[in-house]
Amino acid sequence: MKAFLTVIGTDKVGIIAAVSTLLAANGVNIEDISQTIMQGTFTMVMAVDLSGAKTDFSALKSALNACADELGVEISLRHSDIFNAMHKI
């Protein structure tokens, strides 16, 4: 299963490190990363592959939420189909 993970919030040291460590620990492969600061807000979009994930989708989401709380950012994880449906004909 392919998914997109987004991180939005105030920039600080270690956001990418924390998120990618968590993903690696859960067997999630990062396929692409795009990161920028938009109007002072840290914005990152990651394309990830969950086919080798060691935890199920909802458990992974909970782990990411906990990580988001620690970092003070918002993290979302969504199946890629919703983006494809909306933006590709």
Added chain:
Amino acid sequence: MKMLNRSEILETIKMISQHHLDIRTVTMGLNLVDCITDSASRTSDKVYDKICSNAEKLVPVAEEIASMYGIPIVNKRVSVTPVSIVGAASGGFLEIAQAMDRAARDIGIDFIGGYTALVQKGASAREKEFMDTIPEALASTDKVCSSLNVASTRAGINMDAVRRAGRLIKEAAYLTRDRDGIAAAKFVAFANAVEDNPFMAGAFHGAGEADKVINVGVSGPGVVKTALETIPDGDLSEVGETIKRTAFKITRVGQLVAKKAAEMLGASFGIVDLSLAPTPAVGDSVAAILEEIGLEQVGAHGTTAALMMLNDAVKKGGIMASQHVGGLSGAFIPVSEDAGMIAAAALGSLSVEKLEAMTAVCSVGLDMIAVPGDTPEEIISAVIADEAAIGVANNKTTAVRLIPVYGKGVGDVAEFGGLLGSAPIMRLNTLSPLRMISRGGRVAAPVHANKN
């Protein structure tokens, strides 16, 4: 995997997290014809069992899909074969209503629709018996919704049914007068009712439908308004084009969810209902779209034109986005469920007469309008007749959901709670239509009904 454009990814996320994009309802339509027996208690048992066994996974599946795609699914509902048919051999309609309510509670859904009769041309003795039970069925249950189809373009208007509908709305409101007449909010009188509508109170599972069907209603007025904010000086061609593009995106999500839900629940995919359904939340208002188009407030002259354009553009964008479009499909204008409509009604900017004109160009009708509790039943019937006339003459669905609020008058506010919101009591013209309504009989089908 090809990386989508970052701004596309962020647009989707913003639509959901900031502009209230959601799936308004995933509704499972169930055929209950095989539950018919000659005993009310056996029919009720079979109805309960069929609903529970087929729809028990509806809520968990909807929750799983919501988590997977990160999009809220606000309501999970079931619609069933019109109960006037299911109970035709047994009678005991109230017992069936109780079984539906119990099943709805036990599987955790929000509403169950189909306490319905289709009487656009005439009613059998059983259907008359059924209609008399509607007020009590609504007052004694929490989740059961009811509808009557009183007119169609092919059949004309059944004025006996219209008269009866006015009376039963008053009765339903009276029976729940301690809760601002909430039972009347669960009843709708239709012209040209559709068989695959996923929205309440009017959802029922038509006789022409498959055994088990998933119909999805999308939403997203906030997303449309936000898109229009980017072109404050655009001409109306650009406005229409922007609405179309936005409706396309919204509907694609609906299509995705509908297909997935049907697959996971072992049901047929029915339709996506292209609706702009507001909620009382700020930023989730159809009225706000009309105001963004350029009206000082909804109700101003120009409202009908703006709404016609909005409704048409939503359909044009949505039709390409979904394999099957159906249901009511159009912008909804329920007064109590839309912060902008509530504000305009409270200020007197929006009248019932203007709302009636608006219903000629959008989905669906005079919806969630609180009226004085002392409104005579024949006036409510006459409102239904007017609305049915618009539907019949224009070959479209129209509906009336009026709530007479006992003990309250114009200027007071009715509180229904939750998604049903609150509503200022609106003024109705008090001139008497009694003699016309008392005549009964039928309004003949219009000339353009004769198409064969």
